[in-house]
Amino acid sequence: MLTLGIESTCDETAASVVRDGKTILSNVIYSQIPIHRPYGGVFPEIASRHHVDKMLPVIDQALKEAGVTLKQIDLIAVAKGPGLIGSLLVGLNAAKGLSLATGIPFIGVNHIEAHLYATLMTSKPLFPALGVILSGGHTTLLKVEAPGRYQLIGQTVDDAIGEAFDKTAKMLSLPYPGGPEIERLAQTGNPNRFPFKAGQVKGSPYAFSFSGLKTAVKYTLEKLELTDPIRADIAASFQKAAFQDVIEKCKKAQEAYSLSSLIFGGGVTNSRTLRAAFASALPDTPLFFPDFALTLDNAAMIAGLGHEIYQSRKTGDPLDLSPETTQSLTPLT
Numbered sequence: 001m002l003t004l005g006i007e008s009t010c011d012e013t014a015a016s017v018v019r020d021g022k023t024i025l026s027n028v029i030y031s032q033i034p035i036h037r038p039y040g041g042v043f044p045e046i047a048s049r050h051h052v053d054k055m056l057p058v059i060d061q062a063l064k065e066a067g068v069t070l071k072q073i074d075l076i077a078v079a080k081g082p083g084l085i086g087s088l089l090v091g092l093n094a095a096k097g098l099s100l101a102t103g104i105p106f107i108g109v110n111h112i113e114a115h116l117y118a119t120l121m122t123s124k125p126l127f128p129a130l131g132v133i134l135s136g137g138h139t140t141l142l143k144v145e146a147p148g149r150y151q152l153i154g155q156t157v158d159d160a161i162g163e164a165f166d167k168t169a170k171m172l173s174l175p176y177p178g179g180p181e182i183e184r185l186a187q188t189g190n191p192n193r194f195p196f197k198a199g200q201v202k203g204s205p206y207a208f209s210f211s212g213l214k215t216a217v218k219y220t221l222e223k224l225e226l227t228d229p230i231r232a233d234i235a236a237s238f239q240k241a242a243f244q245d246v247i248e249k250c251k252k253a254q255e256a257y258s259l260s261s262l263i264f265g266g267g268v269t270n271s272r273t274l275r276a277a278f279a280s281a282l283p284d285t286p287l288f289f290p291d292f293a294l295t296l297d298n299a300a301m302i303a304g305l306g307h308e309i310y311q312s313r314k315t316g317d318p319l320d321l322s323p324e325t326t327q328s329l330t331p332l333t
């Protein structure tokens with residue numbers, strides 16, 4: 001069964017053809033990073049306009065690279081949210097239009113769940129698992145009973161972790177996206193120089209808060225003369241504080257909910273520093289990370305998850321399916 005995946009939740013226009021939910025025949029990603037770099041983050045209206053320009057060429061290229069025609073596609077899967085409303089509408093309407101014109105069923109999938117599915121495409125984790133999504137838009141812990149069956153444990157109440165990296169990088173005059181830049185700069189810095197701490201949310205032990213951490217960096221920067229060694233120390237101390245917080249909350253959640261393994265997803269899991277920190281903090285827990293090619297936003301994970309859902313549901317979505325801009329799960333108690 002061939003699935004065409006479409007992704008446009010944020011600033012990547014992506015299309016992919018996946019066979020039987022696992023074999024990636026093409027994975028085309030048009031990244032808008034250079035376009036948004038001057039703004040230090042994603043400019044939503046500009047993102048939507050570029051999706052409009054690139055969506056059909058990217059879909060054509062994905063079909064071409066896979067060596068198939070649209071007629072051979074059995075299912076169209078599209079990210080229906082969460083994400084930027086203008087961006088989401090472009091992908092969703094492309095999927096609906098193609099479905100209407102060809103009669104191929106389409107299915108809308110959750111982008112966060114798809115980040116976890118990226119890892120399931122290449123590994124077989126033990127369930128129930130802790131799903132850990134760390135990206136530019138999300139910081140979410142889920143209890144994953146099985147692929148497609150999950151419940152919310154906690155999420156950020158303000159900035160997402162990747163967003164905190166991007167904003168901190170901007171303060172350090174580093175280009176967007178800031179995560180890889182901070183990781184690089186931190187290699188020469190002292191992570192213990194500044195006692196930064198991520199926030200705790202009263203009454204919600206698994207919720208995240210990174211806006212205070214970002215503000216602490218801002219005040220530190222205002223007090224110091226910015227030399228290269230100090231910038232490196234700030235980057236290292238910030239990175240350590242952000243990752244320590246995630247690790248501690250994951251450890252606590254894993255114990256509290258008796259979870260057998262950790263499944264990671266999202267752009268921040270690109271960080272080798274993060275992967276190493278988790279491995280040393282949880283040496284006895286199986287940790288499953290996505291392939292580096294699937295950490296950032298992509299449509300292969302959307303196609304994979306769409307296939308999986310269609311296998312159990314056997315029917316597509318109606319043409320009036322709405323985009324979902326926010327995460328709509330209620331936390332487990």
Ligand code: KG4
Nearest residue numbers: 135136137162177179180267268271296297
């Ligand atoms: O998953 P993704 O492509 O987009 C969203 O769904 O949001 O993640 C992009 C985010 C950016 O915020 C970027 O700075 C962060 O992932 N990122 C990193 C690293 N590589 C990418 N953050 C920390 N360390 C990294 N090495």
Ligand code: ZN
Nearest residue numbers: 115135266297
């Ligand atoms: Zn994402």
